[in-house]
Amino acid sequence: MEETTCRVCDAPVLEFADLGDQPTANGFLLPEEVAGEFRFRLAVGACTRCRLVQLVTVVPQELRYHAGYRYHASGSASHRDHFAADARHFLEAELTGPDPFIVEIGCNDGVMLGTIAAAGVRHLGVEPSGNVADIAREKGVRVLSAFFDEDTAAAVRAEHGPADVVFGANTICHIAHMDSVFRGLDKLLTPGGVFVFEEPYLETIVSGMAFDQIYDEHVFYFSVASVQAMAERFGFELVDAERIAMHGGEVRYTIARPGARVPSERLAALLAEEESAKLNEPATLAEFGRNVARIRDDLMTLLRQLRADGKRVVGYGAPGKSSTVTNYCGIGTDLVPFVCDSTPAKQGRLLPGSHLPVRPPADFADPYPDYALLFAWNHAEEIMAKEQAFREAGGKWIRFVPDVEVI
Ligand code: DWN
Ligand code: SAH
Ligand code: ZN
16 A cells, blocks of 8 residues: 555545556547556545545646547536536626626536626636637637646736636546645635535445546545535635535535635535534445445446346446446456447547447447446436437346446
């Protein structure tokens, strides 16, 4: 085990789960790129002081986010609807003064800021992955190609003035340099401004067994208690926390300058819930480590049995999560010959590490397999509705979060 210290408070970090050698989860490869593929040890631990759960080894951000970033946030209908609603909320509740300004950290293809731009409100996306930033620009979104940190924040402030809202979704947990992010927020936010971010919830991962949310991009696995401690450490205050349904279960956090907003009742309620569930305690995390190994064994037993019975199994969806589960379990083309995914930027490439080929959704029905392994389990409703004919043809779905189940 490596000796690690907390990226937020410097206290020792205690490792509780090791998912083995892994590639970068969005490192989809062309067949000729397989040789020399990047790998690192994917392990998570919890800080012994502030309880923040974090990766033991962090992959440099330039290896993760670049002009070939393959996740396009607008690919799922439920995500488009969710972020349009977020934007409308900001327009109605926060961006109501004269000439308001909103900054989004990690705007990706403009899934949220597109609505803000269409409303004619001043905004800026900060997005280091050039390909997705260009898609956002085509939607009329203003984007700065950069990693958000203290220096970027200072430059944005100098050019545009202070921001009423700084927003991030599924991005803040990707950033290892939290101290720099908060110093940047201090420079950028108006006195009454808010920092709002939505991230995978530790409870979904640990109690809901969403172990495949653990991968290189997710440096932090936030709980309400650990975010509260982090905000305080960096001179801010957590004033709200609300569960949302995205990615199987997330929390939307609101942080403000100390005393600027009244903390919500639901924040206190969620903190109390965490406490009574012992979410942040070492014993809970250690049990999670054991459960992950059990799910792997159950899934591999099922897949090997289906192969022995002559059944065909195809993967559905190639989310970042599918890299974790295929590489941790050792799922190769002998068990799952290919996966289908609707993202053109992933098609024709191989899943990182496990090298399962990614094909367009049309190949799913040509002919239907006996079983579909649902890698994009967080989109079950949208996918099963779309693929009703598969079930009508006798097809069955396999889920592995929170448990291995044929449905
Ligand atoms: O944190 C992150 C979040 C925002 O997005 C990033 N690190 C990477 C990414 O995570 P993910 O890849 O796990 O996200 P999704 O939304 O679970 O990915 C779903 C995948 O499934 C996409 O590649 C699109 C695909 N899909 C499909 O093929 N057919 C999705 C739907 C709804 C479909 O019908
Ligand atoms: N907000 C979208 C996209 C999340 S994917 C959604 O919720 O679906 C994460 C995005 O964060 C990627 O587009 C990545 O390029 C970007 N990102 C990663 N590190 C960043 C940083 N330091 N500053 C700004 N964006 C960052
Ligand atoms: Zn800590």
